[in-house]
Amino acid sequence: MLKLKKxxxxxxxxxxxSTVCQLFQKLGAYVVSADEIAHExxxxxxxxxxxxxxxxxxxxxxxxxxxxxxxxxxxxxDPKCLHELEQILHPEILKRIEREYESAxxxxxxxxxxxxxxxxxxxxxxxxxxxVIAVIADExxxxxxxxxxxxxxxxxxxxxLTPEEKVIKAHFIIKNNGSLDDLKIQVEKLNAxxxxxxxx
Numbered sequence: 066m067l068k069l070k071k072x073x074x075x076x077x078x079x080x081x082x083s084t085v086c087q088l089f090q091k092l093g094a095y096v097v098s099a100d101e102i103a104h105e106x107x108x109x110x111x112x113x114x115x116x117x118x119x120x121x122x123x124x125x126x127x128x129x130x131x132x133x134x135x136x137x138x139x140x141x142x143d144p145k146c147l148h149e150l151e152q153i154l155h156p157e158i159l160k161r162i163e164r165e166y167e168s169a170x171x172x173x174x175x176x177x178x179x180x181x182x183x184x185x186x187x188x189x190x191x192x193x194x195x196x197v198i199a200v201i202a203d204e205x206x207x208x209x210x211x212x213x214x215x216x217x218x219x220x221x222x223x224x225x226l227t228p229e230e231k232v233i234k235a236h237f238i239i240k241n242n243g244s245l246d247d248l249k250i251q252v253e254k255l256n257a258x259x260x261x262x263x264x265x
Contacts, residue, residue, distance in 0.1 A: 069095070069170050069178040070259060071193070075185040076200035077228040078221045079211040081241035081248065085200050086181045088252040093176035093260075095169035099183065102161045103154055107131040113157060120149050141220040155188050176260050186226050186234055196259060199235035201228045203242050 072094075076082050083098070090096045108114040109131050117131065125135045140147035162180055169178050185191050202210070211218045225231075232238055239251050256262070 072196045073194040079207040080200045080202040094179045095175040098181045197235045199231040
């Protein structure tokens with residue numbers, strides 16, 4: 066079976082990780098989002114969903130569904146609660162990513178396998194990847210891009226390594242302080258380097 070290069074995209078809050086992943090996808094990558102997997106796992110009708118309800122309480126339900134907003138509001142104010150949620154979710158997310166990787170390899174039609182995983186270093190998952198790319202943006206720019214309050218931005222940043230720490234740990238850096246065209250050029254050049262293709 067053809068093994069694809071396994072690449073992790075990480076970075077600070079509102080740094081542009083999802084946009085970078087979309088650009089890689091247009092260049093033939095199979096892209097997976099850890100956050101989207103977490104969202105799928107927040108199903109109150111599964112064993113895992115019931116575990117989460119037992120830990121966090123039924124006040125996170127809205128119209129019979131687990132509300133990501135209510136979960137976030139609860140856990141970001143309570144480090145113990147956040148830790149317990151992560152202990153439940155992260156192992157399942159990593160299992161799902163591995164299954165997706167095997168599927169992508171079997172398909173034999175992708176240039177690479179890319180996972181958007183914000184808390185890569187924080188959960189010690191970098192060892193599962195061939196390459197780690199850190200997407201960074203100046204804090205002022207990231208705050209403008211963030212869809213939420215300044216307090217929410219700070220809470221999310223406080224539970225992560227700083228962008229500077231992520232830069233030190235990553236293999237490659239993408240700086241997202243400019244236009245979408247600037248970002249696209251960086252991604253295209255890096256993709257060519259990672260896949261062995263020539264860049265025009």
